[in-house]
Amino acid sequence: MKLKELAEQLGLSQTTVSRALNGYPEVNEATRERVNKAALKFGYSANANARRLAMGRVGAIGIVVPIHSSERFGPHTSEFLSGLAERLSRDEIDFLITPLINNDEISAYRRLISSKRVDAMIVSHPSLVDERVAVLTEAQFPFVLHGRTNIDAPHAWLDIDNKGAFYQATSHLLDLGHKHIAMIDGLKGFTFSEHREEGYRDALNERSISIDPHFIVHDCFSDEIGFRETQRFLSLRPHPTAILAGSMMTALGVSRAIRAKGYQLGKEVSIIAHDDVFPYLNASNMVPAMTTTRSSIRAAGTRIAEMLVRLLDGETPETIHEVWPVELILRQSSGPPVIPAK
Amino acid sequence: MKLKELAEQLGLSQTTVSRALNGYPEVNEATRERVNKAALKFGYSANANARRLAMGRVGAIGIVVPIHSSERFGPHTSEFLSGLAERLSRDEIDFLITPLINNDEISAYRRLISSKRVDAMIVSHPSLVDERVAVLTEAQFPFVLHGRTNIDAPHAWLDIDNKGAFYQATSHLLDLGHKHIAMIDGLKGFTFSEHREEGYRDALNERSISIDPHFIVHDCFSDEIGFRETQRFLSLRPHPTAILAGSMMTALGVSRAIRAKGYQLGKEVSIIAHDDVFPYLNASNMVPAMTTTRSSIRAAGTRIAEMLVRLLDGETPETIHEVWPVELILRQSSGPPVIPAK
DNA sequence: CCCTTTGTCCAAAGCGCTTTGGATTGGTAT
DNA sequence: ATACCAATCCAAAGCGCTTTGGACAAAGGG
Numbered sequence: 001m002k003l004k005e006l007a008e009q010l011g012l013s014q015t016t017v018s019r020a021l022n023g024y025p026e027v028n029e030a031t032r033e034r035v036n037k038a039a040l041k042f043g044y045s046a047n048a049n050a051r052r053l054a055m056g057r058v059g060a061i062g063i064v065v066p067i068h069s070s071e072r073f074g075p076h077t078s079e080f081l082s083g084l085a086e087r088l089s090r091d092e093i094d095f096l097i098t099p100l101i102n103n104d105e106i107s108a109y110r111r112l113i114s115s116k117r118v119d120a121m122i123v124s125h126p127s128l129v130d131e132r133v134a135v136l137t138e139a140q141f142p143f144v145l146h147g148r149t150n151i152d153a154p155h156a157w158l159d160i161d162n163k164g165a166f167y168q169a170t171s172h173l174l175d176l177g178h179k180h181i182a183m184i185d186g187l188k189g190f191t192f193s194e195h196r197e198e199g200y201r202d203a204l205n206e207r208s209i210s211i212d213p214h215f216i217v218h219d220c221f222s223d224e225i226g227f228r229e230t231q232r233f234l235s236l237r238p239h240p241t242a243i244l245a246g247s248m249m250t251a252l253g254v255s256r257a258i259r260a261k262g263y264q265l266g267k268e269v270s271i272i273a274h275d276d277v278f279p280y281l282n283a284s285n286m287v288p289a290m291t292t293t294r295s296s297i298r299a300a301g302t303r304i305a306e307m308l309v310r311l312l313d314g315e316t317p318e319t320i321h322e323v324w325p326v327e328l329i330l331r332q333s334s335g336p337p338v339i340p341a342k
Numbered sequence: 343m344k345l346k347e348l349a350e351q352l353g354l355s356q357t358t359v360s361r362a363l364n365g366y367p368e369v370n371e372a373t374r375e376r377v378n379k380a381a382l383k384f385g386y387s388a389n390a391n392a393r394r395l396a397m398g399r400v401g402a403i404g405i406v407v408p409i410h411s412s413e414r415f416g417p418h419t420s421e422f423l424s425g426l427a428e429r430l431s432r433d434e435i436d437f438l439i440t441p442l443i444n445n446d447e448i449s450a451y452r453r454l455i456s457s458k459r460v461d462a463m464i465v466s467h468p469s470l471v472d473e474r475v476a477v478l479t480e481a482q483f484p485f486v487l488h489g490r491t492n493i494d495a496p497h498a499w500l501d502i503d504n505k506g507a508f509y510q511a512t513s514h515l516l517d518l519g520h521k522h523i524a525m526i527d528g529l530k531g532f533t534f535s536e537h538r539e540e541g542y543r544d545a546l547n548e549r550s551i552s553i554d555p556h557f558i559v560h561d562c563f564s565d566e567i568g569f570r571e572t573q574r575f576l577s578l579r580p581h582p583t584a585i586l587a588g589s590m591m592t593a594l595g596v597s598r599a600i601r602a603k604g605y606q607l608g609k610e611v612s613i614i615a616h617d618d619v620f621p622y623l624n625a626s627n628m629v630p631a632m633t634t635t636r637s638s639i640r641a642a643g644t645r646i647a648e649m650l651v652r653l654l655d656g657e658t659p660e661t662i663h664e665v666w667p668v669e670l671i672l673r674q675s676s677g678p679p680v681i682p683a684k
Numbered sequence: 685c686c687c688t689t690t691g692t693c694c695a696a697a698g699c700g701c702t703t704t705g706g707a708t709t710g711g712t713a714t
Numbered sequence: 715a716t717a718c719c720a721a722t723c724c725a726a727a728g729c730g731c732t733t734t735g736g737a738c739a740a741a742g743g744g
Binding site: 001043044045046047048049050052053058060065067073074075077078079081082085086088089094095096097098099100110111114115116117220221222223224227249252253256259260279280281282285286287 | 385386387388389390391392394395400402407409415416417419420421423424427428430431436437438439440441442452453456457458459562563564565566569591594595598601602621622623624627628629
């Protein structure tokens with residue numbers, strides 16, 4: 001069933017039917033109702049391609065997901081997308097996921113722009129100087145950045161206070177009396193990793209505690225990395241009495257390694273993890289309950305969707321950005337250091 | 343830059359340029375090369391909407407993701423999508439995710455069909471008699487089902503042998519001497535959950551062991567459910583000496599509860615989990631290493647993408663279906679039951 | 685009673701691409 | 715020479731929708 005046929009059925013012109021369906025004012029309410037009823041009855045729904053061709057607007061936003069790299073389609077991404085979806089579905093905007101294979105991100109973004117298949121894009125995991133952001137702003141293509149980058153050009157973004165989070169966590173451990181604090185951070189180069197490290201370093205520097213490079217790891221977030229690196233940490237002399245974990249996945253591995261060594265969490269070795277709030281992995285349910293810096297990545301997705309809608313409604317990107325504070329939630333996995341009973 | 347302009351630049355007709363770009367034979371190789379170069383130089387890339395409108399083909403497949411329900415956008419979904427992406431990106435097919443809010447699945451599928459925005463769809467988590475499958479086959483819309491359903495109409499699907507997996511796991515536990523085996527399965531109504539329960543029941547019936555309804559739980563897959571239900575199990579008299587967990591998330595909670603009770607995994611209480619193979623959560627890395635029934639959901643995604651491509655190439659759905667066997671991998675979390683030292 | 689306004693509706697012109705049905709050319713067979 | 719064929723290229727007709735620029739009638743103002 002196409003518009004033309006529907007119009008014929010109703011004895012109206014395509015124009016009127018189209019307008020009725022799209023809520024334009026210049027059509028009689030009675031007519032509109034008649035049209036709506038008929039559309040429902042015949043199961044008519046506009047051909048999206050034709051519609052977009054005619055309007056120039058698409059009703060979809062684009063996301064490029066690298067599928068082979070380490071920041072792959074993991075639990076963070078899916079929580080984030082889930083949050084996005086929550087808001088975007090209200091406006092019937094769906095999203096187009098372009099998987100990236102050859103790792104040529106920039107050209108993937110370029111193609112997506114010129115193919116006119118999306119109205120806007122979301123870019124995640126920025127580096128300190130992110131070329132994608134540069135390309136998109138230059139092309140005047142609307143987008144929201146999840147994270148921060150140092151590119152000058154005005155653009156919309158939302159980020160959490162990663163630096164503050166790790167500063168807080170580190171300071172808290174220092175307050176508890178820890179002198180040797182290790183960190184398993186995200187991959188080098190990403191802004192969030194750098195910011196976290198900054199927070200960590202600032203806290204240590206503030207107390208004039210020297211920073212041991214062996215205590216800093218940059219890698220992907222996984223149980224395995226957490227386990228392996230913690231084993232390494234614990235074999236050092238002196239070993240760290242507290243570990244910052246960049247994600248809950250990492251934290252699982254860290255906890256495992258601590259326990260494997262016969263230590264108790266929050267006693268011989270403390271741990272504070274960053275928690276993106278996964279519905280299936282709850283920090284407060286762990287044993288012992290895990291102290292975390294907490295910020296829902298899902299909520300961030302929802303908010304970013306909100307920003308995107310504002311952007312598409314014509315709001316200027318300059319005014320759209322937010323930094324979310326991160327709360328430190330004290331639970332049992334962090335406590336004053338205890339000398340291991342030898 | 344649009345086709346017309348490019349054609350003018352080249353002094354050719356739109357027809358020729360279009361054909362050159364799309365690899366049609368009736369254009370001189372020299373001309374084709376000239377066109378390709380120019381396209382590259384001017385950064386021309388066809389407007390996807392116009393192209394689709396003209397061709398009737400889209401270059402995207404659709405997925406409806408319920409975002410509020412329990413089978414939400416979780417780690418399973420993202421691993422699966424990741425697998426899909428791996429294969430689809432080769433053919434430059436991207437996917438359109440339609441978030442579902444009001445839970446009116448059927449009409450979401452209907453809209454997606456009639457809006458002509460996708461060439462095919464993937465449907466996941468079927469129930470025993472799945473209405474979506476019925477609607478799609480009736481509409482003659484190409485799709486691949488991830489899982490199985492009892493709908494007669496021929497359709498393409500791929501499923502793992504859930505029944506066999508749980509039959510194997512249960513039998514193994516019985517071989518070890520367990521008499522009281524509990525199961526935390528997926529939500530009631532989904533085919534995979536039902537199949538798993540069948541496998542479990544068959545194994546028990548085969549040995550004439552009566553089935554205690556208190557030992558069977560249907561719920562979503564999460565750490566929390568695993569923990570809570572295992573606590574409940576362990577408070578029963580007699581309590582189960584082995585627990586089947588439907589997912590690795592669940593298994594985490596189960597392990598936690600077992601340990602919290604002061605029991606050792608594989609001793610007082612054994613556990614076998616179904617492992618969908620998450621890159622960030624490795625069964626063999628756990629302590630003790632976890633016995634699992636193992637089948638990569640990511641690989642399934644890739645294979646389903648493959649099937650989809652075949653379907654779009656005109657292959658008939660009748661011939662496209664596969665059941666994947668599931669391997670039981672014995673590790674340390676399962677062993678003969680040990681009477682708790684009271 | 686004529687003129688303007690307002691409320692409805694319509695015909696037709698795009699949107700940018702693919703594809704059908706030729707037209708043109710140069711070469712080969714008759 | 716004539717006819718025929720293959721190799722190239724092109725003009726124009728869609729694809730199904732939105733939107734511009736009126737047309738037409740009823741209503742209101744003088």
